[in-house]
Amino acid sequence: MKDLNTDICIKCGSCVRECPMNLIQMNDLPEIPETAEAFCCQCGHCRAICPEGAIGGFRESKIEGNEKFTITPEEMGSHMKLRRSIRHYSDQPVTRETMEEIFEIVRYAPSAANGQPVEWTVINDPDKVNQISSRTMEWMNEVSKGDSPIKDIMPLDSMIESWENGMDPILRKAPCLVVAHAHSENNMAFTDGIIALTHLDLALPSFGMGGCWAGILNIACNQHPPLKDVLGVPERNTVIYPFMVGYPKYQHQRIPERNQPKIRWE
Ligand SMILES: Cc1cc2nc3c(=O)[nH]c(=O)nc-3n(C[C@H](O)[C@H](O)[C@H](O)COP(=O)(O)O)c2cc1C
Structure with a gap:
């Protein structure tokens, strides 16, 4: 696998599970077969999920406190x-x-x-x-x-x-x-x-x-x-x-009513 830092990869398989195209195989180390490389969509999920930051030369920095989902549903x-x-x-x-x-x-x-x-x-x-x-x-x-x-x-x-x-x-x-x-x-x-x-x-x-x-x-x-x-x-x-x-000229004072969602629960 290109960009894999083999010294720090702990072979946990996170990248294998995460790949949306199922391209990564766990052999001795995670690998993408050469024939499958062209199908990689560069989504970066393997780099993002790796607990060790072993893929991609740390192009993406680790998520810190204020970047976590802190917005409440309300x-x-x-x-x-x-x-x-x-x-x-x-x-x-x-x-x-x-x-x-x-x-x-x-x-x-x-x-x-x-x-x-x-x-x-x-x-x-x-x-x-x-x-x-x-x-x-x-x-x-x-x-x-x-x-x-x-x-x-x-x-x-x-x-x-x-x-x-x-x-x-x-x-x-x-x-x-x-x-x-x-x-x-x-x-x-x-x-x-x-x-x-x-x-x-x-x-x-x-x-x-x-x-x-x-x-x-x-x-x-x-x-x-x-x-x-x-x-x-x-x-x-x-x-x-x-x-x-x-920039809005006026401020809306209330939220207009909307239809209830039409959902079929099967
Ligand atoms: C695809 C689309 C096209 C729209 N085109 C116009 C438009 O040409 N002129 C306009 O005044 N509003 C336009 N609207 C705004 C809608 O009228 C508006 O989203 C809808 O009335 C609900 O109001 P809200 O967006 O404030 O919730 C458009 C909205 C969408 C999603």
């Missing part, structure tokens, strides 16, 4: 229930440093076979975000003149009217827009992107921030490919979803 519940879609943003600018801190958390989101395929475009400029809404409204105006089925799923006329009245029904005058995208040939990336965005959504409130899924822009991008260029998404990539980000 605290986690509050955090997740208090998250709201934010549709009114204060003038406080979003800094690149803060976004970097947030992505430092978000990059730990799970992904299929640890593929980590999601790429990001951060449009952290209120004027540019407004420009994207403006281009989307141009498309809406065109669509509203024809008989597109989009008219059945979107209240185009009221959105056009609210835009004309100085509001932004597309991106809500958010100061920052994050776009998750991935290589078009990766057909597992969509789910990974949605998961990563969900991590972003949940991380934001801990920074005093908030956001909202930009579903209308997403539909527009799917219907009108030129919008993809406006979002700064590379040619080879497909948009997974755009997401508004900023």
Whole structure:
């Protein structure tokens, strides 16, 4: 096994049990057969579980006190229930440093076979975000003149009217827009992107921030490919979803009611 420090491995078999692909075999020492190496998804679980830190040249440091799961179910519940879609943003600018801190958390989101395929475009400029809404409204105006089925799923006329009245029904005058995208040939990336965005959504409130899924822009991008260029998404990539980000202007005073979960216990 590459990266195994044979002097300190105690042959406990933790790495063998932990490998999600069952690639590691315990011979004299844990080993990955050469033919199986290509299947390693580099998830790092063998390094993370090893009690001796014998794998990987200590690339990952040992978890210390404040990195353990210390959030109680009540605290986690509050955090997740208090998250709201934010549709009114204060003038406080979003800094690149803060976004970097947030992505430092978000990059730990799970992904299929640890593929980590999601790429990001951060449009952290209120004027540019407004420009994207403006281009989307141009498309809406065109669509509203024809008989597109989009008219059945979107209240185009009221959105056009609210835009004309100085509001932004597309991106809500958010100061920052994050776009998750991935290589078009990766057909597992969509789910990974949605998961990563969900991590972003949940991380934001801990920074005093908030956001909202930009579903209308997403539909527009799917219907009108030129919008993809406006979002700064590379040619080879497909948009997974755009997401508004900023500082909430107002504080929600209560948690809105939600349906009971529909669960079948078998
Ligand atoms: C995939 C998705 C797309 C959404 N698109 C929009 C949107 O385009 N505009 C908007 O104002 N809210 C959008 N939302 C927010 C939902 O309306 C919101 O999540 C829902 O009403 C529940 O409110 P909450 O997020 O505050 O709990 C979207 C949410 C999701 C998950």
